[in-house]
Amino acid sequence: MPSSTDDSSAGIIWVASRTTQPSLKPEKFVDWYENIHVQEVIATGGVPGAVRYERVGSEPTGSQSGDEEKLGAYGWLTVYAFPQLGFRHTAQFKGLDGQKSPKGDLLDTIFKKAEFATRFAGLKGVWADGKWSDGGKIEGFRPAEWVVVATLVSDGDGGGKAIGAEEGKALEGLKGFVRAQVFDIAESSVLCEFERRKGLMGTMVMVGFEGEPDGEAVGKVVGRMGKVVERSVFKKRRGYDCWT
DSSP: OOOSSTTTTTHHHEEHHHHHHTTTHHHHHHHHHHIIIIHEEEEEEEEHHHHHHEEEEEOOOOOOOOOOOGGGGGGEEEEESSSSSGGGGHHHHSSTTTBBSSSTTTHHHHHGGEEEEEEEEEEEEOOOOOOOOOOOOOGGGGGOSSSEEEEEEOOSSSSSSOOHHHHHHHHHTTTEEEEEEEEOOOOOOOOEEEEEOOOOOEEEEEEEEEEOOHHHHHHHHHGGSSSSSEEEEEEEEEEEETTO
8 A cells, every 4th residue: 555645645734824023914825815825725726625724723732853843933824735746846847936936025024024834744544433534635624613723743643644434433532523633744845035045844633623623532432542743723714615
């Protein structure tokens, strides 16, 4: 079975973002992101849908070192459906603002005043309806209204763990549970004021809920799978195309 991080694997582009300069007002940043940038990413032809979330509360994120990002610092999360991880190497994708030098005045008005933590991650599998399933078509999952994102440090063997029966049943016991998806990060970087550095590697567990979840309870369950280094709760703002 191919690795979940192979170029042929299905997965997501996961982008947490925040403003870094007070001169970039949140409403301007959000308007550009939601009404221009997301549509441009979808227009590349390799991204059939997206969903935007906003962070809720001030969830603890655990301990990190060096230049690794702290998820709790990011106000917004954008998740794009990515049927093939290898699409990130194409000219269409590399032509996007942020992948190359931005067009017009975007470098000065947006990119030098913001930070983006970008992760290309392959879908390892899903726990839903009482069982674990390997892989799957990423665009077939309807985005949950709420999501808890927890990241586990890499175990060094190229992939994270599946959700076992004990963890799966514990998550299903939480009010409003929809599904839990496990993603192995294939590539990660942080673009801060248009300076790029290495991002956090490891495994992300995204647990969806119908209503506001208990992030701490989710963190305790996911913590049975490995060391959780970050955790935050996000609420859906809007969906696009196949994830409308």
